[in-house]
Amino acid sequence: MITIRDIARKANVSIATVSRILNNDKTLSVSDETREKILKIVDELGYKPLRKRDVKKQDDKVENALNIGILLAYSEQDEANDPYFLSIRQGIEKECSEKFINISSIVRLDGNKFNFDLNEFDGLIVVGGIEAKDFKNLYNNRNVVFVDHAYEIDEYDSVISSFEKATENVIDYLVSMGHKEIGYIGGRKTVKRITSNEVIEIEDVRLQVYRKKMKELGLYSERNIYIGDWNPSGGYKAMKGAIENGSLPSAFIIASDPMSTGALHALHEANINVPDDVAIISFDDIESAAYLNPPLTTVKTYTEEMGKAAVKLLLERARGREIPIQVVVPTKLIIRKSCGGNDSDYSGYIFYS
Template identity: 30%
Template sequence: MTTAQRPTLEAVARRAGVSRATVSRVVNGSTTVAEEIQEAVRRAVAELGYVPNLAARTLVTQRTDSIALIMPEAATRVFSDDQVFPGIIQGVSQELEAADKQLVLMLAGSAAGHDRVERYTLGRHVDGVLFASLHGADPLPGTLARAGIPAVCSGRPLDDSVPYVDVDHLGGVSRAVAYLLDAGRQRIATIAGPQDMVAGIERLAGYRDTLAAAGHPPLVAVGDFTRESGAAAMRQLLDRHPDLDAVFAASDLMAHGALRTLREAGRRVPDDVAVIGFDDIEMAAYTDPPLTTVRQPIKEIGREMTRLLLRMATGQPFEQTVILPTELVIRESA
C-alpha cells in the first residue's frame, strides 16, 4: 500500500501561487481567468499530477457524472448468445465516453437485487438510469420519474411512465411477411416471442396485421426467444398445420431452433418452408442455410437511450419516443 498522498486543489493552488477558487475555475473550464494564470495553473496541475477528487465534487455539485444501466439478469434474452446485451452496453458506453461519464452496470436478478437497484438509484447515486429490456410492468421507472430522476427504457414501458427508445418492430415484421407473400407463400406461420415483453407483443401484432390485410389466417405458436422454444414451437406448428410453407420467427435464436426441427422433419429450407428471423445476430449468417432476417440496430439503441438520458439530465428538450428503423436482410432461408 503506497500511501502517496494525492495532491489536492490546495496543493495546486499553492504551487501556482493562486487561490483554490482560481484553480477550480481553470480545472472546470471557466473563461474568466487571465490567460497567463490559466497557464500557470495548468502547469502546476501537470507537475503535481493532480486529479480531482470526484467524491468531493459530487458532494457539493450533487452530480455524480455516472449513470446506471439496469439489466434483468434472469431474462432469457440477455445472457444467451443473441448479443442484445453486449450490443446495448457497447452503444451506451460509446456515448457515455464522449460525455465523460461513467457506466454503472447493475444486473437485477433476484428480488434482493431489485431492492438494491431501487435503493441505489433512488438514493441519487447516479445522474440517470437506463433500463434494458424491461420485464413486464416494473414500477421502478415510474417511481424514478416521480422522484425527478431521469430514466429511459429500451422498449415501451407498459405504463408509459418514462421516455423510451425502440426499433420499428411493426415495420420490420411487416416487410418480412410481405416478402414471404410476394414470394407466393400461402400458409405463413409465426413463432411469437413471450407476450409479456414489448418485443414479443409487437412482433406478433405486426405479423397478424400484415397477414390479415392480405386475407390470410394467422398460424401462431409461442416461444420465449430461445432456440429450444423455437424448436418446440416449430414442432407444434408442423403438427397443427402440416401444409405450412413459411415461418416468421420473432427471434433469430428461435428461427435457428426451427431450422433444426424442419431438418429433422425432412422439410427443405427454403424450398418447402421459408424461414425468416428477427435480430440479425452474428450467427444468422452462419446457419444452414444462412438466415434471412430483420436487422435491428442494437448498438444504436444503446446510443440513442444514452443521448436521450443525457439530454434529460441536463434539462435540454427531449423526445418522449425514439423509434429506430429495422431492415430486412435477405439471405438464403427465404
Template identity: 35%
Template sequence: MATIREVAKAAGVSPATVSRVLNYDQTLSVNEATRQKIFETAEAMHYHKSRKTRKGHQKCLAICLWCDQEQEIKDLYYYSIRSSAEAEAQKQGFQSQVVYAGDPLPDSATLSGIIMIGYQQYSAARLTEVKKTELPLVFVDTDTLKLGYCSVVADFGQAMQEALEVLWQQGKERIALLDGDLGSDFDKNNLVDFRFRDYKDSLEKRGQFDSDLVYVGNFTPQSGYEAIKKAISAGPFPEALIVANDAMAIGALKAFKEAGIKVPEDVSLISFNDTTAAEFANPALTSVHVETQQMGRASVKVLKDQLDDEGAGIYRITFPTKLVYRESCPKE
C-alpha cells in the same frame, strides 16, 4: 420553478402531452380546451424552459435488463444494446452499473438516471420500483412516449410489413409466426410482443389471420425448437415462417432438419434482429437488421439530454430497419 411532471399532475394530463403542447407540436391530437388548460397551468406555476444543466447530479447510470446474464448471451440482441450503452456512457463521462433480473436496484441517491432495456418483460414490482426513484428514465426497445418517458426504438412495424410482403410476392399464403412470451399463461390471440401485433393487424386486413399458425417460445433456441417440433407433429407445416428473433430461428432450423423439412425449398424463413447467429446458421438466415449499437448509444445521449436540460421534453427516437437476404429466404 415547476417541472413538466408537476404541471402535468396539476393539469390532469401526461408529462408527454405537456411537453408536446408547450413545444407547439402540431402533430399532437389534443382538443383546444386541454391545450389552453396546459398553458394556463404552466403560467400559473411559473414553468419555463431552462437550458441550465442540473447541478450536483451523480455521474452514474443504471442499465437494467429483464433477463439474466445467461439469457442475454443466448440472445445477442440485448447484449449488443447493453454493451453499446455501456461504451457510450464511458465516452460521456458516466460510470454505469448493469442490473440483471434478480439484482437489487442501486440506491437512487448514487444514480444520475436509469436506462431500461425493454418494458413489458419486467415485473410490475420492478417497474414500480424504478418509477418511484423519480430519476430520469429512458426505455429502449419499447415505445413509452404515451407513458411519459423518453424511448429509443426500431421501426419493427415497417419491418414486419416488409417481411410479409416479400413472402406474399413469393406466393406464400399460409405464413406462420413463431413469437416469444416469458410467461406460460399467454393468449395466442393477444400476445404482448409488438411483432405479433403487427403480424396480426396485417393478416386480419387480408382476412388471413389464424391463431393456429401462431407458435410461442420464450426467445431461446430450445424453446424455438420445441415449439416448431410440436407444430410439425400436428400436421402439414405452413409454407413460410416468421420468427421473432434469431435465437428461436436457430431452434426452428434444428426441428425442420430432424423432420426432413428443407429450408427454403419447403419452408421460407425470415427472422428478426440479424445477430451474428443469423449469418452463420445453416442455412444462413434472412433476418431483419436492427441498429442495436446505435440504439444503445442513443439511449445514453437521450438520458444525458434529460439531465442537462430540464426543458428537453419527452421524445422518442426511431431507427430504421433493413431486411438482409440470405439462404433461408433468398431474394427473388
C-alpha cells in the same frame, strides 16, 4: 491524451470491459489476471478519468458529473441465450466510455426482493420490460430512458426498434413471393413490476402486427402461431410442434435468430427443405445468421445503436431538455437463401423500415 480506447487496444479487450473495471462494476465476469493486466496498463500509461482533469466546457462538466445506473429487466442467462439485449448493453457501455460517463451500477431484476435505492443515481437507463407506473414511485427524477419498451407515460424518453413496420414489410415480401400460409414463431414478452416481482405477460409488437396484417389480407389462422422461449431450444420445440400438427405453412416469420437456429434444426431433422418446402425470415441478424445452412434471411436490428442513442438522450435530459422524446431506430431486411427467391436477390436485396 490517453483514453480508455488506448487502454483497451493495448490490453486486447473491449472498451466496455475497461470502463466497467475502472468503475468497479461487481457484476462484470472477468478473470483476476485480466483485471490486474488492465490496471497495470492504466498505471503505465498514466491514464486519468476525465472527471479528474481540468474541464472547461459546460457540456463536459455535465457529462463528467453524471453518475448513472443501468436497470436490466432480464437475467444473465437470458442475455447469454439471446445476444439482442447483450448488444444493447454493450452499446450503452461504449457510449459511456467514449463520453467518460460513470456507470455506477448495473442492476438486474432477478426475481429477488428489490431493495436498491434508485435515487442515488443522477440518471437511469432501463433496458427491457419494466412497469413504468410502478417504477415512477421509486425514482424521483425524469432523467430516465427506457430501451426496447415504449410506454404510455409521457414523462420519460424511450428508444425502440421499428418492429412494427419491419413486420409489415416481411409479410408483404412473403406474400409477393406467393405465400398464403405464413406461420409465426415468437417468444413470450413480459413486463416486470419492481415492487412485487410480478411478471405480466404481454403480446410482442411483432405478433400484434402479424395478427392485424394477416387478418387484413384474409390469411389469418390462429393455428399457425407458436410461442416458446427466446432461445434455440424454444425455436426447436415450436417448429417441432408445427411439424407434428400437420398442414405446415409454406413460410414462417420467426421473432429472433436464436429461435430460428432451433427451428432450422427441427426442419432438417424432419427432412423438410428450406427454402423449397418452407421459407424462413427471422429477426436480429446476429453474426452466425449468415453462416447457417441455409444462410438466414433476417431483419437486422441496430441494437448497439439503440444503446448509444439511450446515452445521448440521457445527456440531453441532464442538460435541461424537458420535452420527452421517443427514438425509433430503423431496421433493414437482409435477403439470404432461407426465404427463397432468385439468386440475384441474395446479396443485394435489402429494404429499410
